[in-house]
Amino acid sequence: MRLIVRRLLAAIPIIIGVSLLTFIVLSLIPGNAAQLLLGPEATPEQVEAMTRQMGLDQPPVQRYLDWLGGALTGDLGTSLVSQQPVTSELGVRLGVTGELVGLAFLMSLGFAIPVALLAAYRPNRLFDRVSMLVSITGLAVANYVIALLLVLVFAVQFTFFPAIGYVPLSQGLGENLRSMLLPAVSIAFPLFCFYTRFLRGDLVDQLQGEDYITTARAKGIGPWQVLLRHAFRNSSFGLLTVVGLNLGTLIGATVIIEQIFALPGIGQLMLQAINTRDFVVVQACVVVFAVVAVLANLVTDLLYAVLDPRIRYGNR
Numbered sequence: 001m002r003l004i005v006r007r008l009l010a011a012i013p014i015i016i017g018v019s020l021l022t023f024i025v026l027s028l029i030p031g032n033a034a035q036l037l038l039g040p041e042a043t044p045e046q047v048e049a050m051t052r053q054m055g056l057d058q059p060p061v062q063r064y065l066d067w068l069g070g071a072l073t074g075d076l077g078t079s080l081v082s083q084q085p086v087t088s089e090l091g092v093r094l095g096v097t098g099e100l101v102g103l104a105f106l107m108s109l110g111f112a113i114p115v116a117l118l119a120a121y122r123p124n125r126l127f128d129r130v131s132m133l134v135s136i137t138g139l140a141v142a143n144y145v146i147a148l149l150l151v152l153v154f155a156v157q158f159t160f161f162p163a164i165g166y167v168p169l170s171q172g173l174g175e176n177l178r179s180m181l182l183p184a185v186s187i188a189f190p191l192f193c194f195y196t197r198f199l200r201g202d203l204v205d206q207l208q209g210e211d212y213i214t215t216a217r218a219k220g221i222g223p224w225q226v227l228l229r230h231a232f233r234n235s236s237f238g239l240l241t242v243v244g245l246n247l248g249t250l251i252g253a254t255v256i257i258e259q260i261f262a263l264p265g266i267g268q269l270m271l272q273a274i275n276t277r278d279f280v281v282v283q284a285c286v287v288v289f290a291v292v293a294v295l296a297n298l299v300t301d302l303l304y305a306v307l308d309p310r311i312r313y314g315n316r
Helices: 002-028 033-038 044-054 060-071 086-121 126-139 143-157 173-209 211-218 223-260 266-275 279-307 309-314
Strands: none
Touching: 002 060, 002 279, 033 044, 060 279, 086 126, 086 173, 086 223, 086 266, 086 279, 126 173, 143 173, 143 223, 173 211, 173 223, 211 223, 223 266, 223 279, 266 279
């Protein structure tokens, strides 16, 4: 509990700092939301009236303090374009992004762990070489390129999956997964390659250079037990670290992937808000991403304490 409270207290200035930095960057972007909303034919008087209506005529410090005061009470403001509460817009789209991130996370780890274990069990054999070749190739290709290739092959050429669109879970699990599979694979494949390469290398180092592995083998423990019960448990600490650090990459990838596949998630909402200069929505999306990243790091710290009691006792 002390560890949780300490991490949560440390997260507060981080999130406020992220919101402040985001506000400063957005304030420096040229363009006027009122002008974009009214169109190029609007008169200067109309633009000025709309600017006052949106509250954009207030000093930047005042606008940020007003937003921060509302955010602390759960009010993330009102969209400058749709005039809808930002909280309600995020609530509608959060499920789509959450499902996409969850599927990508499960797919990347679910395939990376067994592949890395099999590759480390017999290093430098055929399976190990093929898996490393696939990993290096996947790391060299951006996820949006993978997304376009998947659409070209599986949606255009063979029509196994839809190219764009989202089917809610309420309309059937099968159709929902069909609409989400290609976007999830686009995000998961580079992460799968990275996790596989990292875990395989760490496992091989553990198996070939650690005294506790030699001791376990001398006791007559089988090779699979040595790999799973001893080497993998120690390597899981490093895997947890990279998973926690890569969660920001995982969330950030949704901005592009949701746009490519026309998924109504937070990433698409954020990109649309950037194009329309809807700074209130952009700032709220960034803060949501920051909160998720902070919570992910908190969960990583807690898993450290679960795997190694010395960490738990050391935080008392």
